[in-house]
Amino acid sequence: MIGKYDAAVIGGGPAGTITAGILAEDYEVVVFEEHSSSGLPMQCAGLVTQGVLDMCEVVPEILNRIKGADVVFPGGGRIEVRSKETKALLIDRTDLDRKLADKASDKGAEIRYGTKYSAHKTTEDGVLIEADGKEIISKLIIGADGQGSAVAMSLGNNLPKEYVSGIEVDVKHTSVYDDIMVLRIGSEFAPGFFSWEIPFGDMTRIGLCVNPEKGIPIEYLKKLMKELNIGTDEITSKYAGKIPLGGRPRSFGERTLLIGDAAGQVKPVSGGGLQPICKAAPILGRIAKESIAEDRTSSEFLSGYEKEWKKELGRELSNGYRIRKIYNSLSDEKFDKVFGIIDREDIRSILNGIDLDNPSGVARPMLKHPGVGIRLLPMIMRGLL
Structure with missing residues (x-):
């Protein structure tokens, strides 16, 4: 007998388990994770702020305070x-991933480890999903399958602007x-x-x-x-x-939603993805629950998710990508020129107040600084053109 679910989440990393935990509060949810346990392989430096951990609502092992x-x-x-x-x-990023998975399981999500998603087909009755030769049907499919997301690419040419x-x-x-x-x-x-x-x-x-x-x-x-x-x-x-x-062109489709790296929700300056996930997951959860409850699974209805998460995160991510473009335009010689401009005590005091969840926030006071902004401006303009 084919399994039936309200939502199927592809990927058991933080994007998948945080989302699954939210949806499992009210609906039947299954998570497909191709590895044998959560947190493997580790693909993150593991550097986060206390604010991000608070949003995760779990307490992983802390290796150091920077x-x-x-x-x-x-x-x-x-x-x-x-x-x-x-x-x-x-x-300990592996510990974080496992605790997020445990939290999702405690809320009722079914996590299938060692199960690799291979394909899906959208029908009038739901999404037919194949994983390790077995099929299930779900009302929605959630792509949380990372940077090489197959679910994202099922929506067409949905590549990010660039990879590092x-x-x-x-x-x-x-x-x-x-x-x-x-x-x-x-x-x-x-x-x-x-x-x-x-x-x-x-x-x-x-x-x-x-x-x-x-x-x-x-x-x-x-x-x-x-x-x-x-x-x-x-x-x-x-x-x-x-x-x-640089984001992806789409984070939604017919019966389909994307989150995390699969949606291009990554900070362009630092490459961090956990904070954007924590902000996007509640939005996805609310839209998905409305979709299931009202049986409104069209691309048009689910587009509300992208509108809302971009309202929450769009400015931060677009500003970050502008900074990245400037950064990429600088030669080693130009970097050293920047050092010569900002190597002063009053600029250090600005940098000392940096918020790692919003590093681009220091750009404005630096550019407003007399004698600094005017010297940086030509390099900034060349980087943006």
């Missing part, structure tokens, strides 16, 4: 950002500062993005993302580890993945 950052420019210049307060938490490729390792290495991370920009280690070194105890999490046109991440990681005098024998774990940036 109070500042050193931003290293191509020529060796260094901007120190410091705070007496915790700016970010380094969490990333790699990350945990190494046995004690950093100089126990609560300060290091970010490096420029073409030597992370063309088109940045690298990071995040301490936790006697370990350091080292990672980077690059524009795929500039090469493969592992080669840049080797250079960075050589710079840090860290051998490959000190690596205890390794992760790799891709991040979609």
